[in-house]
Amino acid sequence: VPTVVDLRVLGVAIRVEVAGPELVEPVRNAWHLCLDPADPTAVDASAERSTVSITSHPTDSPIERARALQGLTQSVTAAAIRRQAGRAVMFHAGALANPQTGAAVAYVAPGGTGKTTLTRVLGPGLGYLTDETVAVVEDQRILPYPKPLSIRRNDGAKDEVAPGRLGLRLPSVEPRLAALLLIRRDPGVGAEPDVVHLTLLDALAALSPEVSSLARLPSPLRSLADVVEGAGGLLKATYAEAASMRPLVAELIGLPVGEAS
Amino acid sequence: MPGTRVAARPVLDELVGTDGSVVLVEVSGGHRVVRLSRLGETVRRRCSRGVELDDLVEQVSAELGPAPGADARELVIEAVRSLVAGGLLDTSGPAL
Numbered sequence: 001v002p003t004v005v006d007l008r009v010l011g012v013a014i015r016v017e018v019a020g021p022e023l024v025e026p027v028r029n030a031w032h033l034c035l036d037p038a039d040p041t042a043v044d045a046s047a048e049r050s051t052v053s054i055t056s057h058p059t060d061s062p063i064e065r066a067r068a069l070q071g072l073t074q075s076v077t078a079a080a081i082r083r084q085a086g087r088a089v090m091f092h093a094g095a096l097a098n099p100q101t102g103a104a105v106a107y108v109a110p111g112g113t114g115k116t117t118l119t120r121v122l123g124p125g126l127g128y129l130t131d132e133t134v135a136v137v138e139d140q141r142i143l144p145y146p147k148p149l150s151i152r153r154n155d156g157a158k159d160e161v162a163p164g165r166l167g168l169r170l171p172s173v174e175p176r177l178a179a180l181l182l183i184r185r186d187p188g189v190g191a192e193p194d195v196v197h198l199t200l201l202d203a204l205a206a207l208s209p210e211v212s213s214l215a216r217l218p219s220p221l222r223s224l225a226d227v228v229e230g231a232g233g234l235l236k237a238t239y240a241e242a243a244s245m246r247p248l249v250a251e252l253i254g255l256p257v258g259e260a261s
Numbered sequence: 262m263p264g265t266r267v268a269a270r271p272v273l274d275e276l277v278g279t280d281g282s283v284v285l286v287e288v289s290g291g292h293r294v295v296r297l298s299r300l301g302e303t304v305r306r307r308c309s310r311g312v313e314l315d316d317l318v319e320q321v322s323a324e325l326g327p328a329p330g331a332d333a334r335e336l337v338i339e340a341v342r343s344l345v346a347g348g349l350l351d352t353s354g355p356a357l
Contacts, residue, residue: 201296204276204283208294215292220285221276 002053008036010080010088010135011143013049016072020056026069027054030160033128033146033170050079066153069160073147077132080145085213088135088143089227092210094119095134095142097127097171098253103178104142104171105252106134106231108210114185114242116149120166121242122249127171128163133212134177140230142175179252180231182206183245184238193239193248200225203234264354267341268311272349277302286348295347300325304340305349314341314357 002017003024013036018024028035052075056068081090094115097104104127109115119131130145137143146168148160163169182198198206204224208214217223228234239245247257273292274285282302284295297305300321307320314337322333338357344350 199278199280201276201278201281201283205294205296208283208285214294215273215285215287219274221274221283221294225276 005031006036006049007031007034007076009034009076009145009147010084010090010133011137012080012083014076014079015049015051016076017051017053019053020058020060020068022058022060023054023056023065023068026065026160027072030069030148030162033144033163033168050083052076052079063155063157066157066159069148070150070158073150073160076147077145081133081212084135084143086216086218088137089217089223090136090212091134091207092132092212093134094131095129095175095177096123096249096253097129097142097175098255099125099127099169099171100173101254102127102171102173102175103253104129104175105179105181105249106136106142106177107181107183107237108134108207109183110210114183116151118183118242118245119168120149120151122246123163124167126249126253126255127175128168129171129175136177136227140177140227142177144170144175146170177227177231178254180207180228180234181248181252182234182236184236185240186238187240189238189240191240191244193237193244195235195237195248198234198236200228200233203228206236207234263315265314265357266311266353267308267314267317268351268353269305269308270349270351284349288348295349297344297349298340300336300340301344304337305344308350314338317341 002019005016005027007014018027054072091108093106093108095104095106116131128146131149133145135143150158151161152158214220250257272284272286276283281298303321318334318337321337
């Protein structure tokens, strides 16, 4: 009988069925910021819950277990995005918040191009919302997805690392999107990031490849434009090193530069 | 060319601004947002019910005014070609 671990991510309930006792604690630990305290026997909750599963065998090697945990993250992400399609404006983005005010900056980028690194470098001391998917609903509210961070090991496999192990914590108040960045890493950029403001139409075109299920939204382009305008527009930031983004991120979420560390 | 007819393909959504528009189109395997300049937006809108190329040039020139140092007809034809390549317009009759 699999062990059940209930999560709440992107505003939806996801039940993880863990088949393999050796994986139960790794799953709970890695997903510690997403554990759902709700009563799992509640009828209305079960009707609105998606289920994903993870399986391991006692003979699995550490790399095989790491792969299973990585697959779980992908399954949870896909299930949550499916559930919110047409309801939330969802970006491939990381997000950090001012821990006291909840003012958040989302940094949009394709997979494997810097979101997790930026989150690890700038996140400690700020409110961690996600390194993967930012879902925005009415009034610029962000539905957090504080998942484990996938960090590549020397042997090429990836570890799903608990946010707490990296010094990442949830903000103490409900987060709202205050600023939107399109990020690109370029080692040729100088010590400070190169930042440009895009017009609304250019912003929509630039963001669209990184928006999930855009066509499912009501009035898709207007919905996306409302989020962009609510965030004060889109800034395109090109940077060489993640740490060089610290002053910009601090400014955008209303922190004195020295405090975003 | 005289006799060439141009017609806009339907799009899923459109947002028009002062500097052009963006349109949401269906492509194989998903969707794509295409940015149109003010000229591109005007050409596409004027083709919504199909139009002869000569009429299109006239209508676009009247709406946007003269293009200093450029041939309005060539500009419109270039825009039409670009929109056809992007899957936003169809042409029929003599080739451009």
